Amino acid sequence: MIHPSHLKEAARSLLASKQRTILALIGIVIGIGSVIAMVSVGRIVQEESLRQFKEMGTDILTIEKEFGGSGPPGMPGAPAAGAAAKAALRLATILAIPSRCPGIAAVAPSVRGSGDISFAGKKLERCSPMGVTASFLDINKLTMRKGRFLSDLDEQSRYCVIGSQVAAELQKQGASQLLGSKIRLGDNLFTVIGVTNEVPQGGMRRFEPNEMIYVHITTGLRVFANAEIQSITARVSNGTTNNAARDQVMAYVASLGKGQTVRITSPEEIIAQMEKQMQMFTLLLGAIGSISLIVGGVGVMNVMLVSVTERRREIGIRRALGAKRGDIRGQFLIESVILSLIGGLFGIIFGIGASWLIAHFAKWQFALSFSAILLGVGVSNAVGIFFGYYPARQASLLDPIVALKSD
Amino acid sequence: MLTLRDIRKSYRIGPTEVEVLKGVSLEIQQGELVSIMGQSGCGKSTLMNIIGLLDRPTSGSFMLDGAEVSYSNDDTLSEIRNQRIGFVFQQYFLLSRLTALENVALPLVYRGDKGTNSHERCMELLKRVGMADRAQHRPNELSGGQQQRVAIARALVGNPSLILADEPTGALDTNVGGEIMELFKTLNAEEGITVVIITHDPGIARQCKRVAVMKDGVILS
Numbered sequence: 001m002i003h004p005s006h007l008k009e010a011a012r013s014l015l016a017s018k019q020r021t022i023l024a025l026i027g028i029v030i031g032i033g034s035v036i037a038m039v040s041v042g043r044i045v046q047e048e049s050l051r052q053f054k055e056m057g058t059d060i061l062t063i064e065k066e067f068g069g070s071g072p073p074g075m076p077g078a079p080a081a082g083a084a085a086k087a088a089l090r091l092a093t094i095l096a097i098p099s100r101c102p103g104i105a106a107v108a109p110s111v112r113g114s115g116d117i118s119f120a121g122k123k124l125e126r127c128s129p130m131g132v133t134a135s136f137l138d139i140n141k142l143t144m145r146k147g148r149f150l151s152d153l154d155e156q157s158r159y160c161v162i163g164s165q166v167a168a169e170l171q172k173q174g175a176s177q178l179l180g181s182k183i184r185l186g187d188n189l190f191t192v193i194g195v196t197n198e199v200p201q202g203g204m205r206r207f208e209p210n211e212m213i214y215v216h217i218t219t220g221l222r223v224f225a226n227a228e229i230q231s232i233t234a235r236v237s238n239g240t241t242n243n244a245a246r247d248q249v250m251a252y253v254a255s256l257g258k259g260q261t262v263r264i265t266s267p268e269e270i271i272a273q274m275e276k277q278m279q280m281f282t283l284l285l286g287a288i289g290s291i292s293l294i295v296g297g298v299g300v301m302n303v304m305l306v307s308v309t310e311r312r313r314e315i316g317i318r319r320a321l322g323a324k325r326g327d328i329r330g331q332f333l334i335e336s337v338i339l340s341l342i343g344g345l346f347g348i349i350f351g352i353g354a355s356w357l358i359a360h361f362a363k364w365q366f367a368l369s370f371s372a373i374l375l376g377v378g379v380s381n382a383v384g385i386f387f388g389y390y391p392a393r394q395a396s397l398l399d400p401i402v403a404l405k406s407d
Numbered sequence: 408m409l410t411l412r413d414i415r416k417s418y419r420i421g422p423t424e425v426e427v428l429k430g431v432s433l434e435i436q437q438g439e440l441v442s443i444m445g446q447s448g449c450g451k452s453t454l455m456n457i458i459g460l461l462d463r464p465t466s467g468s469f470m471l472d473g474a475e476v477s478y479s480n481d482d483t484l485s486e487i488r489n490q491r492i493g494f495v496f497q498q499y500f501l502l503s504r505l506t507a508l509e510n511v512a513l514p515l516v517y518r519g520d521k522g523t524n525s526h527e528r529c530m531e532l533l534k535r536v537g538m539a540d541r542a543q544h545r546p547n548e549l550s551g552g553q554q555q556r557v558a559i560a561r562a563l564v565g566n567p568s569l570i571l572a573d574e575p576t577g578a579l580d581t582n583v584g585g586e587i588m589e590l591f592k593t594l595n596a597e598e599g600i601t602v603v604i605i606t607h608d609p610g611i612a613r614q615c616k617r618v619a620v621m622k623d624g625v626i627l628s
């Protein structure tokens with residue numbers, strides 16, 4: 001039924017009606033593109049979460065001070081101004097967590113600062129200060145490229161450790177020697193004592209390690225404006241489940257009796273959150289994809305129906321020369337399949353581009369999914385057959401003599 | 408080779424039924440060169456389409472090579488057209504997107520055999536009709552006479568035993584028509600192909616061994 005000359009023929013007749021063909025293709029391109037993007041974003045997220053699990057480990061909890069949200073009613077000392085301001089978590093309280101909660105092996109509290117940062121009088125972009133403890137490096141799986149990290153002996157010091165991005169920025173500003181360079185944070189000058197290695201973007205950390213300027217937490221609490229410890233990274237002890245460790249911390253914070261509450265996030269939750277985000281994309285892309293595929297399919301059907309009407313004479317001639325109904329049906333089916341495969345091809349390119357963009361903006365690592373490409377080819381093939389069948393059948397059922405006499 | 412017995416064909420136009428063929432009986436032997444003449448509208452083309460298995464009679468019997476074919480299924484009819492009948496039409500009916508060579512090859516495409524030597528076969532036939540040097544031309548680059556030659560090559564490519572030509576020279580001037588007619592005569596004489604030609608041109612008809620005259624849906628002689 002399928003003869004090589006049919007393929008050549010099909011290409012030719014599609015070219016003969018370019019405009020109509022292109023219009024029909026747009027729907028297919030968008031449809032297949034969305035399907036491809038949907039599948040490959042799913043794949044990217046899957047790989048991303050795996051990567052993050054591997055990178056950070058599954059035994060890390062993020063403890064954050066809860067803002068807003070009404071504390072237990074009638075608590076003494078609750079500020080009248082509203083729920084926003086609750087008593088800060090004190091550093092000593094936090095540092096005591098490992099000793100009070102056996103399920104927690106180590107904690108790394110941090111405090112974020114803001115304000116202008118400059119080097120040699122020039123403003124540094126894209127970097128932000130953070131006060132941390134010595135435990136911060138290990139818990140966050142960071143490594144040093146140069147110099148040393150902050151130690152517990154650096155309390156109240158004016159030393160800082162910088163991320164790779166900041167280091168690059170300094171070098172751009174003309175720092176010949178990173179270690180020993182002086183960075184101005186607000187009114188204070190800090191001396192660089194170390195540089196951390198570059199870390200891939202994204203991930204479960206709530207900060208961009210490459211863009212950080214780390215100072216000791218005691219320094220941070222003193223020099224940062226409105227400094228308050230808001231986020232604590234904690235490592236769960238071996239043999240303790242994340243949930244058990246979380247309950248211990250919750251109980252400990254409650255026992256402080258200051259109306260403080262914390263929100264504790266485990267890696268599972270972060271990944272679940274990521275997957276939820278992905279499901280949204282999937283839903284959106286799935287909806288766009290299926291609608292466009294139907295629109296595109298109807299477009300293909302239209303192109304083919306017009307083509308059948310325009311080529312009745314040709315059909316008659318072919319029938320006179322011995323083409324069977326199946327031959328005619330096959331010829332038009334091949335055309336509609338080729339039409340939607342061309343659309344599918346552009347759709348695949350479009351879809352890969354779209355998923356690259358999504359990955360880029362969600363800061364996930366892009367991965368090309370081969371199965372998505374196969375799916376694109378398969379789906380466009382199916383659209384071609386499904387929507388091309390009716391016109392092809394119409395063509396095949398034409399009476400030879402009626403077809404031959406038409407013009 | 409073909410026997411028509413009391414073939415009738417009527418068309419229903421709205422409430423009225425028009426009988427175009429009113430009982431045609433005709434017998435044509437293998438190797439004959441027959442022309443059919445008659446007034447316009449008397450049903451010549453209708454009869455030709457029935458003989459060519461493009462159309463079905465309303466009633467009557469049509470035996471082709473000793474087998475009743477008027478009630479065969481569509482695929483069988485297609486196969487017979489492909490294997491045994493060559494058509495030549497007044498309007499040539501070449502496919503405009505295909506080259507002369509590709510047009511000639513069309514019947515072979517529907518044979519199922521992937522014929523590796525089909526190219527040579529088509530070239531040979533183009534040479535035969537004097538069109539070898541135009542093999543790569545498309546129909547709109549050819550004159551009417553040239554197109555009809557290509558159409559004849561196409562009709563011959565499948566080695567048919569019967570050629571049906573419905574006013575093959577109708578759109579051509581007398582000279583060119585004469586050349587086309589010569590071609591049919593040679594085919595008939597040299598290869599024994601049965602040729603049936605519908606024509607309005609007495610000059611053409613005179614060159615045929617037998618002339619059948621149609622009037623009002625029946626064959627007179």
Ligand SMILES: Nc1ncnc2c1ncn2[C@@H]1O[C@H](COP(=O)(O)OP(=O)(O)OP(=O)(O)O)[C@@H](O)[C@H]1O
Binds near residue numbers: 418419420427449
């Ligand atoms: N599909 C049809 N429906 C109704 N009437 C038809 C149809 N096809 C042909 N006819 C009628 O049948 C009659 C015979 O037509 P046909 O084409 O066989 O004539 P013809 O002898 O070939 O004429 P010409 O020499 O002009 O080609 C005509 O009157 C025509 O109107």
Ligand SMILES: [Mg+2]
Binds near residue numbers: 451452453573
């Ligand atoms: Mg006629």
